[in-house]
Amino acid sequence: MAVETEGGGLSEYATRIGEPRIYLPIALAAAVLFVPFVAPGFYVHVLILTFITGTGAVGWNIIGGFGGQFSLGNAVFLGIGGYTTGILMADYGITPWVGIPIAVALAVVAAVVIGYPAFKTSGHYFALATIAVLEGMWFLSVYFSDLTGGSTGYSVTGDGGWLMLLFDSREPYFYLAYALFLGSIAVMIAIRYSRIGYYLLAIRENQDAAEAVGIDTAKYKLYGFVISAILTAVAGGLYAVYINFLYPDSMFSIDESILYALIVLIGGIGTIAGPIIGALLMVPLEEYTTAVLGGQYGALSYVGYGVVLILFIIYAPDGLVERLRFVGERIEDAAPTVSFGGDED
Amino acid sequence: MVEVLIQTILRGILTGGVYALVAVGLTLIFGVMDVVNFAHGAYLMLAMYVSFYVWSFLGLDPFLSVLIVAPLFFLFGAVSYYLVIHPIIDRSMFAQIFVTVGLIWVFEHLALFLFGPSPRRITGEYGGIRAFGMAFEEVRLYGFLIAVVVVALLFLLLYRTRLGLNIRATSESPEIAQLMGVDIYRIYLLTFAIGIALVGAAGPVVAQLDSTEPTIWSYYVLIAFVVVVLGGLGNVTGALIAGPIIGITEALASLYLDPLLGPPIYYVLFFAVLVLRATGQFEELTHSVRTAFTADKGGV
Numbered sequence: 033m034a035v036e037t038e039g040g041g042l043s044e045y046a047t048r049i050g051e052p053r054i055y056l057p058i059a060l061a062a063a064v065l066f067v068p069f070v071a072p073g074f075y076v077h078v079l080i081l082t083f084i085t086g087t088g089a090v091g092w093n094i095i096g097g098f099g100g101q102f103s104l105g106n107a108v109f110l111g112i113g114g115y116t117t118g119i120l121m122a123d124y125g126i127t128p129w130v131g132i133p134i135a136v137a138l139a140v141v142a143a144v145v146i147g148y149p150a151f152k153t154s155g156h157y158f159a160l161a162t163i164a165v166l167e168g169m170w171f172l173s174v175y176f177s178d179l180t181g182g183s184t185g186y187s188v189t190g191d192g193g194w195l196m197l198l199f200d201s202r203e204p205y206f207y208l209a210y211a212l213f214l215g216s217i218a219v220m221i222a223i224r225y226s227r228i229g230y231y232l233l234a235i236r237e238n239q240d241a242a243e244a245v246g247i248d249t250a251k252y253k254l255y256g257f258v259i260s261a262i263l264t265a266v267a268g269g270l271y272a273v274y275i276n277f278l279y280p281d282s283m284f285s286i287d288e289s290i291l292y293a294l295i296v297l298i299g300g301i302g303t304i305a306g307p308i309i310g311a312l313l314m315v316p317l318e319e320y321t322t323a324v325l326g327g328q329y330g331a332l333s334y335v336g337y338g339v340v341l342i343l344f345i346i347y348a349p350d351g352l353v354e355r356l357r358f359v360g361e362r363i364e365d366a367a368p369t370v371s372f373g374g375d376e377d
Numbered sequence: 378m379v380e381v382l383i384q385t386i387l388r389g390i391l392t393g394g395v396y397a398l399v400a401v402g403l404t405l406i407f408g409v410m411d412v413v414n415f416a417h418g419a420y421l422m423l424a425m426y427v428s429f430y431v432w433s434f435l436g437l438d439p440f441l442s443v444l445i446v447a448p449l450f451f452l453f454g455a456v457s458y459y460l461v462i463h464p465i466i467d468r469s470m471f472a473q474i475f476v477t478v479g480l481i482w483v484f485e486h487l488a489l490f491l492f493g494p495s496p497r498r499i500t501g502e503y504g505g506i507r508a509f510g511m512a513f514e515e516v517r518l519y520g521f522l523i524a525v526v527v528v529a530l531l532f533l534l535l536y537r538t539r540l541g542l543n544i545r546a547t548s549e550s551p552e553i554a555q556l557m558g559v560d561i562y563r564i565y566l567l568t569f570a571i572g573i574a575l576v577g578a579a580g581p582v583v584a585q586l587d588s589t590e591p592t593i594w595s596y597y598v599l600i601a602f603v604v605v606v607l608g609g610l611g612n613v614t615g616a617l618i619a620g621p622i623i624g625i626t627e628a629l630a631s632l633y634l635d636p637l638l639g640p641p642i643y644y645v646l647f648f649a650v651l652v653l654r655a656t657g658q659f660e661e662l663t664h665s666v667r668t669a670f671t672a673d674k675g676g677v
Contacts, residue, residue: 100471102471102474104478149648149652150648150651150652152652152655152656153651153652153654153655154655155470155474156413156470156473156474157651157654157655159415159474160413160602160606160647160651161648161651161652163595163598163599163602164599164602164603164644164647164648164651165644165648167595167596167599167640167644168640168641168644168645171637171638171640171641172641174637175635175637175638175641281592286592286595287485287592290478290481290482293475293478294478294479294482297475328489328490328493329490331486331487331489331490332486332490334482334486335483335486335487335490337482338479338480338482338483338486339483341475341479341482342461342476342479342480342483345465345472345475345476345479346461346464346465346476349472
């Protein structure tokens, strides 16, 4: 994986707005705003789930893709985000506008408590340490059933409206989830071209070399982990108000943790477009096959995904983004470069 | 009360023997091939399903079905090695994690597609027996005995055959083994197949102790990893000691606290050992414990 060191940053993107590779994605992103007006409700629902899961994948890409630290425990933050927001709301009447920030604060604490010792390990061992934390949280969330409702689940209830973010229609959730997804992408781009991003890439390429040139690797891995925890916890909070029902298997879910990694892999590890393309591919196809053909065929579509992913790792480790680069280049060639102001004489 | 305690500890040891059987293939594969097979629990899950159907369709005694399931999983392991492990054996650790995690994904959803989400369990074959004034579940007792026999066979293979010698040589140093004329990729193939056959042998036992469902792999893969990490990655003897330690921890937690708290307790232990091993402090600790004991003996 080559490390791209040129270009970068959100401000850099802004100055290059006239180039097709910048304005085409922005135009596409703007077009998505109109989806709820034209698409049937089911598609809106699928996109909401795609944005929530996609946010988790973006979070995973920061620590897993940029930093090369294979976390299998990121759903811990989904669970912390979801349960904190949901419990504060249903049991204490606290609005998610306050609940989600509290959830994020807890997720940050959890990320530090887990990450500080866990980053003393690396590679397989880090993956193992994080999977143990996730499974431990699953058992605890079942055990403390007075708080979480245990394995029977927890209903998130409250008054309707913007205060509690409970709506009868899907549209408000669509825009909230979309704003979250775009926001997380902006965070990812900002991180990618910041000091943290460059240090994480250096750590991924060679941790000993990064350490040797004076990078405090433990500190920057922890930063990456905390940022991925924040994004995933917000996604959990939104999930709680949208789905209104939490149970350990869907929140502290090992499948969800693996899904984040696989989404990023199929899109392209450590790239900006990777988690976006991966999420837009994997989540809708699974939801669609499940809805149309039933849960068992939804599972079969995931089997197909898994097989494709394994083939990807063996034959195309750079992911779809690399494979499809030529398509992007062709579109770029076809679209004109627009210039604003500048040389007017 | 003491009787209950002793009985609980014995139960823990019996269960722990089964855990060691679940883990021993994982540690063998890691020790020889330097591959951490995250899909180990998923192989167990499939072995549990196969055992369940062998029992329900053929009506075969579940313990006898070890003789069918283990060879079947030897072949399954060999095929898996050819298709997915061999292409990544010399690749980065990242690729290895992704491939074995990808296998989990495939196996879990394949099981969901084929068998659905509802749990299955082999029941009603065995009851309890009384010995030395204590009650034992036959399933746990026979499961433990099967674990002992299978691990004994593994030791015979490793230390009494030419193949075992080649496997141990490859584990020590693949380069030197290769120079000595060992076909290391054949050894890798056989090691992976044997490792999967070992977890296959655990299938019929675990399918009687626990419910078989597509997601059960995550529980057992962690048990296997806890046993393997406590015992030392690649250390078969270590797994035999660590298995019962986990079994006893779990049994005592169920007795005094709550069955749900057993796993979090040994996950914390596991996490601590992982971190201490990474910083080298675990070896220091075990070394100082060992020297303390030898110093005591020296004094007498």
